[in-house]
Amino acid sequence: MPERFTPSRMAIHCVLILFAAFYLVPLLVVVFNSLRSTEDITRAGVIGLPYDLAWSNFSDTWSKYCISQHCNGIQPYFWNSLQMTIPATLISTLLGALNGYSLSLWRFRGDQVVFGIMTLGVFLPEQMRLVPWAIVLRDVGLFNTISGLVMIHIVQGISFTTLFCRNYYVSIPPDLLKAARIDGAGYFRIFWRIVLPLSPPILIVTVIWQFTGIWNEYLYGVTFSSGEHQPITAALIALSARLSDAPQYGEQSAAVLLAAAPTLLIYLVGGRYFLRGLTAGAVK
Amino acid sequence: MTGRELRDRILPHLVIWPPILISCAYVLVFSAWTVWVSFTRSTLMPEYSWAGWRNYTTMLATRNWQIAYSNLFIYGICFVVFTMAMGLLLAVLIDQRIRGENVYRTIFLYPLAVSFVVTGTVWGWLLNPTIGIQKLMHDWGWTSFRFEWLIDRDKAIYTIVIAGVWQASGFAMALLLAGLRSVDADLLKAAQIDGAGPLRTYFRVIFPTIGPIFVAVLVMLLQFAIKTYDLVVALTAGGPGLASTLPTVVVYDFMFQRGELAKGSAAAVMLLGSLAFVLVPYGLYRYWKRRQGGAHA
Numbered sequence: 122m123p124e125r126f127t128p129s130r131m132a133i134h135c136v137l138i139l140f141a142a143f144y145l146v147p148l149l150v151v152v153f154n155s156l157r158s159t160e161d162i163t164r165a166g167v168i169g170l171p172y173d174l175a176w177s178n179f180s181d182t183w184s185k186y187c188i189s190q191h192c193n194g195i196q197p198y199f200w201n202s203l204q205m206t207i208p209a210t211l212i213s214t215l216l217g218a219l220n221g222y223s224l225s226l227w228r229f230r231g232d233q234v235v236f237g238i239m240t241l242g243v244f245l246p247e248q249m250r251l252v253p254w255a256i257v258l259r260d261v262g263l264f265n266t267i268s269g270l271v272m273i274h275i276v277q278g279i280s281f282t283t284l285f286c287r288n289y290y291v292s293i294p295p296d297l298l299k300a301a302r303i304d305g306a307g308y309f310r311i312f313w314r315i316v317l318p319l320s321p322p323i324l325i326v327t328v329i330w331q332f333t334g335i336w337n338e339y340l341y342g343v344t345f346s347s348g349e350h351q352p353i354t355a356a357l358i359a360l361s362a363r364l365s366d367a368p369q370y371g372e373q374s375a376a377v378l379l380a381a382a383p384t385l386l387i388y389l390v391g392g393r394y395f396l397r398g399l400t401a402g403a404v405k
Numbered sequence: 406m407t408g409r410e411l412r413d414r415i416l417p418h419l420v421i422w423p424p425i426l427i428s429c430a431y432v433l434v435f436s437a438w439t440v441w442v443s444f445t446r447s448t449l450m451p452e453y454s455w456a457g458w459r460n461y462t463t464m465l466a467t468r469n470w471q472i473a474y475s476n477l478f479i480y481g482i483c484f485v486v487f488t489m490a491m492g493l494l495l496a497v498l499i500d501q502r503i504r505g506e507n508v509y510r511t512i513f514l515y516p517l518a519v520s521f522v523v524t525g526t527v528w529g530w531l532l533n534p535t536i537g538i539q540k541l542m543h544d545w546g547w548t549s550f551r552f553e554w555l556i557d558r559d560k561a562i563y564t565i566v567i568a569g570v571w572q573a574s575g576f577a578m579a580l581l582l583a584g585l586r587s588v589d590a591d592l593l594k595a596a597q598i599d600g601a602g603p604l605r606t607y608f609r610v611i612f613p614t615i616g617p618i619f620v621a622v623l624v625m626l627l628q629f630a631i632k633t634y635d636l637v638v639a640l641t642a643g644g645p646g647l648a649s650t651l652p653t654v655v656v657y658d659f660m661f662q663r664g665e666l667a668k669g670s671a672a673a674v675m676l677l678g679s680l681a682f683v684l685v686p687y688g689l690y691r692y693w694k695r696r697q698g699g700a701h702a
Contacts, residue, residue, distance in 0.1 A: 130501075133498050133501055133503060134503070136494075136498060137495070137498055137499070137503065137509050140491075140495060140513070141509060141512045141513070143571070144512050144513055144515070144516065144571070144575070145512060146531070147516075147524070147527040147528065147531065147571070148515070150527060150530065150531065151523075151527055154530075162536065163536065165544070166536045166537065166540035166541050166544065167530045167531060167533075167536045167537055167540075168531070168537070168538070168540075168541045216424040219420060219421070219424065220421075220424050220425055220428075223421045223425065224425075227417075227421070235425055235429060238428075238429045238432050238433065239425075239428050239429060239432065241432050242428060242431060242432040244628060244680065244684055245432060245436065245677070246631070246632050246653070246673070246676055246677060246680060247632075247634075248634075248653060248656045248657070248672075248673040248676055248677075249435065249436055249439045249673050249674070249676075249677055250431075250435045250436075250439070251439075251656075251657075251660060251661075251673070252438070252439055252442050252451065252660065252666055252669070252670055252673075253434070253435040253438040253439060254435075256438075256451060276427060276428065276431050277431075279424055279427070279428040279431075280428055280431075280432070283428065307417065308416075308417035308420070308421075309416070309417065309420075333518055336520070337519070337520030337521070337522070338520075339520065339521065339522050339634075339635040339638070340634055340635065340657070344657075344661060354520055354522040354635070357522050357523070357526065357639075358522060358638060358639060361526060361529075361639075370530070370536070373526075377523050377526055377527065380520070380522070380523060381519050381520065381523045384518045384519065384520070385515065385518055385519065387518065388514075388515055388517075388518035389511075389515075392511055392514070395514070395517075395518070396510075396514070396579055399517075399576065399579055399580065
């Protein structure tokens with residue numbers, strides 16, 4: 122049905138466009154400023170159009186910039202974040218799927234209690250786990266390593282992924298499994314043949330949310346790593362702290378854009394799943 | 406025992422239990438551990454000599470903690486009220502079967518995919534009087550324009566509200582919109598037949614039926630406010646001075662900058678207490694709702 126443009130409709134669009142501008146301004150500012158020279162930004166302010174395109178901001182930020190005495194640009198931290206996020210996302214999603222499957226379809230005594238405790242893990246603030254993690258990481262020798270952060274994000278992520286997958290798997294009809302079990306299929310066979318083929322929607326949602334959450338995480342990164350081992354969020358803060366006396370807005374904007382790019386791209390491509398995860402996680 | 410039996414009987418247990426046990430232990434043991442440390446004399450290194458409630462009383466008496474909590478109060482209330490109001494307004498507007506709905510939704514929700522570090526950094530620029538919005542207004546000729554919240558002790562906390570609302574209102578919009586769309590069509594038809602106008606329908610029929618979703622969003626936002634950390638670090642670093650500090654910032658400060666693990670842990674436990682203050686009543690409410698629903702069904 123084509124929309125008819127009555128005055129009230131126009132008013133609604135006007136309000137929505139104003140709000141859209143409010144949401145888009147920060148993104149546009151970063152995109153524009155990543156193409157402006159720092160002198161231009163310092164003189165004319167952060168809100169402005171890029172007149173002479175300073176593409177060098179990106180190459181400088183990527184490989185030349187100095188962050189806490191290391192002058193390799195933002196690049197090593199970007200790779201750190203990828204090396205941390207990809208394994209942590211995949212492993213925590215796999216374990217969450219297995220957990221969700223065990224808890225929803227292979228019920229055992231006390232499974233509700235177990236699930237309740239794991240759900241609490243979603244809400245427990247990170248501050249409650251900093252000291253124990255510091256001790257554990259020191260004792261297993263993973264302090265200031267990417268592997269240490271991967272381990273943290275896997276253990277932390279299981280609560281979340283289990284919650285997602287379990288809530289999805291409870292809707293699989295138990296009769297389907299009963300039939301499979303009568304045919305002699307065991308735990309793995311049922312998972313592989315029945316549950317996994319039904320799972321792509323929830324697995325995509327879980328992967329998207331885990332990737333976004335882990336990539337964007339800051340507190341663990343800054344607490345348990347330093348220098349060249351930091352993920353990109355921590356590096357960004359270190360960068361702006363170092364530059365607070367003589368800010369380099371152009372290069373910093375390029376850095377911010379590079380740090381935000383992976384999750385923004387995932388959001389643009391998988392927005393539908395993003396929203397589904399949101400409603401599934403929060404309302405149910 | 407044959408190999409097949411081994412595979413079917415033993416192996417599943419080896420796969421099922423470790424992740425379940427690890428994540429339960431993670432929740433219970435790590436929490437207990439932090440609580441324990443909060444009752445010790447630990448400073449730079451954890452040690453386990455008993456200190457009683459001393460860390461708690463000391464923390465409660467520090468200026469940092471008092472400022473942090475009054476800030477959390479201001480920030481929590483403003484953040485939740487404005488986020489809910491904006492989310493609801495946007496949800497209702499989009500609910501009018503607007504053309505380009507997907508475009509609007511994508512725009513309103515993208516901040517959720519961006520890290521707080523990025524949000525805080527960018528809002529820090531926009532709100533910085535010498536290069537941000539104030540500078541723009543001055544360049545446009547409105548030289549008396551003042552917007553210096555970022556460097557104003559009394560206003561700095563509100564800059565975190567602005568950035569927080571920017572990041573979270575799309576989230577509220579999405580959930581409330583899903584709620585609005587879930588209202589029974591028959592109910593709406595009945596309201597229409599009764600001659601209720603759109604405004605009346607919203608206030609008398611739709612909002613009351615999605616009450617539980619309001620509560621859910623409210624609780625999510627409150628716990629989100631209590632956990633806010635990265636945003637403050639990136640936007641104001643708790644400053645000027647201590648003016649925009651929050652409990653999470655104080656926890657980190659004591660644990661890892663002052664080397665007061667026990668006091669920091671006590672602060673973390675109190676933070677958990679505030680979270681429980683929000684989540685426990687909600688949990689009970691959900692439980693009560695479900696029992697009530699069960700009784701009706």
